[in-house]
Amino acid sequence: MTYIADNIDVAVIGGGHAGCEAALATARMGLKTVLFAISLDSIAMMPCNPSIGGTSKGHLVREIDALGGEMGKNIDKTFIQSRMLNTGKGPAVHSLRAQADKRRYSQEMKKTLETTENLSIKQMEIVKIHVDENKKVKAVETANGAIYNCKAAIIATGTYLRARCFIGDVVEYTGPNGLKPANKLTDSLKELGIKMLRFKTGTPSRVDKRSIDFSKLEEQPGDEKIVPFSFENDSKSIYREQISCWLTYTNDKTHKIIKDNLHRSPLYGGKIEGIGPRYCPSIEDKVVRFEDKERHQVFLEPEGENTMEMYVQGMSSSLPEDVQISMLRTLPGFEKCEVMRTGYAIEYDCIDSTQLRHTLEFKEIDGLFSAGQFNGSSGYEEAAAQGIVAGINAGLKILNKDPMIIDRSEGYIGVLIDDLVTKGTNEPYRMMTSRAEYRLLLRQDNADIRLTQKGYEVGLISKERYEKFLEKKRLIEEEIERMKKTIVGVKPNVQEFLKANNSTPLRSGISLLELIKRPELDYYKIREIDPNPRDLPDAVKEQVNIQIKYDGYIKRQMQQVEQFKKLERKLLKEDIDYLSIKGLRIEAAQKLNKIKPRSIGQASRISGVSPADISVLLVYLEQLNRKKELDY
Structure with a gap:
């Protein structure tokens, strides 16, 4: 039995890093917003690495902050170690990275949500999106039958949709960290005609700090001068004593144990359907793919100030528990290590991101937006970046204002979103500096100069x-x-x-x-x-x-950017039937009909569209413009 629970402006489905930024954005824009989470204990949770930033990801966090987002402020409140990476190279690739107290990070973000005007958070599972006869979002429905009428909905479900976790032969139908999965929403999305994919990611074991011999590890202290993520902070205001991380390496014994037990891996045994991230492989994947490497780096990172749990970065695995323990104990300093949480792989439902516009709204469903790992990306920072963009654009749509689109020349956020909606991805997408053509302009140090104006115009910058x-x-x-x-x-x-x-x-x-x-x-x-x-x-x-x-x-x-902008300014209408344009190859016309690019520039970045096809499109546009002039 269903009932009308409330009339709201925006429903945000998911309380991870994408959902938090989306909900804060719409609420701060003055819209009545409800964030729905499977568990309120999972708000801004870090189920994998307890850190924010890193190569290229630090750029995203700075850009989120420049737009008026929360991630940079939250890590500045809760970091336990801060380091600037790649300082031996030019400023274009300098990237800030901070180790977080993961529990405090989650608590601080939850507190921010709870104290934000126009925003409510509710522990409820959303099982259905309701649309009207025009395919416009009108409500969301909870597992308990509550209907929340809304003007827009933002899906930010992370890795929860029909989630399955794997540890060797053990398969559990559970979300990350043993939390409840969301099993019903996928069917509703398929009914709406949304194309779904299945991806996979994973996490390493957590070990007991007291069982590690640190004398055999290399200490990795934080930087003496702490650089804040948020442009509103300075080094002095966020200064605190830092906690060290540690470095060790795998060896022949580690690799032998892994190779001898590959047949027990669900990854190699065919049990996992989902496609995993190429740029963040499991340790068994690394050993197989890089057989010539004698050793791999392993970083031991504290999960917080008030816990003995330490994160073993570089040892993500879904091998059976006994194998994980054996391979960990081959590492120098880990000979007597005790595992507190076993590493696992998790697979989940996500979407083909080419169904989205650059605003992160579905092309075929009015008022439905999406962000984060649901869009096929990986990483907290990538999720938060999409979250704030989806939130801003949902808000602008409701307020009858022009959308906010960040292009590839304006920010890493622009590169991330353009890659997802134009090219799509067949594996969890990770941001990298090499993806940005104009990275000398898109430095983390000048993110405020590039994007604060946009944040101010949409109402998120005071x-x-x-x-x-x-x-x-x-x-x-x-x-x-x-x-x-x-x-x-x-x-x-x-x-x-x-x-x-x-x-x-x-x-x-x-x-x-x-x-x-x-x-x-x-x-x-x-x-x-x-x-x-x-x-x-x-x-x-x-x-x-x-x-x-x-x-x-x-x-x-x-x-170079000016040349890029020229093609971006040549706009294409969404209702063009590319199969009717003479001179276009069939493959190109089919791809163009699927993506519906908003400009010649975007069309040129679609896989399968050649320079010759772009020439045909330019001629087509020129003919259209001439016809308009004659009509006038």
């Missing part, structure tokens, strides 16, 4: 924060201009400074800006000879240094 952002931009521009105008001559102190830094001495006056461009010098060093150095915030100094040093590369990439 006026106070926006004014501080404008002040930061002004200071950067003024300081770069000052560097350009400040000339230093051939004075003894200048020549001595250059000599000390192995830099060519001067024959005539030169601007500080030109000196900064020298490979051996930078903005911080030249302050020694700056006649009037200014006391500026660290974030301003960083931007001044990067923008000056990489000026030539940045300008070149901006020219």
Whole structure:
């Protein structure tokens, strides 16, 4: 028996990282929002690695923060170790990563949800999406028969849909961490005509800290200077004592145990239907695929300040429990390790993401949005990034405003979403710096400069924060201009400074800006000879240094972006029947009809659409435009 429980604006289905960002976005936009979770104890849960950020993922977190999201603020409150990765390379690939106290991370996010105006959270399983005769979302239904009438719904079910966990021969119909799965919603989605896929991911064992001999492991301390994820924080405000992580390696004994027991792996025994992530393989997969490698890195990471559980990064496995224990005990320092939680593989239902628009709304169902692992991606950060975009666009749709689309030249979020909706994915999609064509422009340090304006326009960035952002931009521009105008001559102190830094001495006056461009010098060093150095915030100094040093590369990439934008501005209507366009190959027309690209630029990125097909489309558009002119 069903009953009407409430009339709301937005229903968010799932309380993971995607659901949290989506619900906070719509609620902060003034819309009555309810977030439904299988368990309120699973809000923002970290069932796998207890960390936020990392290579390319740190970029996503900074972009979420620039838009007005919560992930960066939440990890700044709850981290136990912080490190900047790839500092030996250029700033385009610098990535912040923080180890989280996973329980506190979840608790803090839950508290934020509970104290946000216009937002309610409910422990309920959603089993059905109701649509009207026009395929427009009108309600969601819980397992208990409660109907919540809504104007939009956002699906962010993570790995819960028809979830199965595997440990060797043991198969349990359960969600992550032993939580209840969501078994009924898939049927409702199929009834709506949504194409479903089956993916798989996994997690390693957790071991008891007291059973590890740390004298045999290499210590991995955090950075002395802590860099915050949120642009609203600074190093001093979030400073705390950090907890070390540790490094060890697999060896011949480890690999032998794995190879001898491959026949007991559900991955190799054919029990798992789902497709796993190529870029985050299980240890048995690594040993098989990289047989020439003598050892693999294994990081031991604390799960929090008030627990003995430690996460064994690099040892994800679905081998039987006895095999997992045996292989772990071959690692240096793990000889007497005790396993507190056994590693497992989990498979789950997700969608073919090419059914979505760039707004993350389903093309065929009005008002139905989706985000996170349900869209075929992997990772907390990828999920949260999609969550905030889905939330913003659901809100804008209800408010009758234009959608917010971040393109590939504006952010890693744009790359992530464009890849999913244009190319789709046949495995859990992971963000990587190599996927971003314009990564020199899309650095984590300038995410606020790129995206704060958008966050302010949709109402997620406060006026106070926006004014501080404008002040930061002004200071950067003024300081770069000052560097350009400040000339230093051939004075003894200048020549001595250059000599000390192995830099060519001067024959005539030169601007500080030109000196900064020298490979051996930078903005911080030249302050020694700056006649009037200014006391500026660290974030301003960083931007001044990067923008000056990489000026030539940045300008070149901006020219590439302008070419990209030209094709993005050539818009295509959704109702075009590409099979009717003469000159298009059948394969290309079929792919174009499936994806329904919004622009020539997007069409050019569809697999199976050739440059010759794009030429045909350009001619077609030109003919359409001429016809319009004649009609006028």
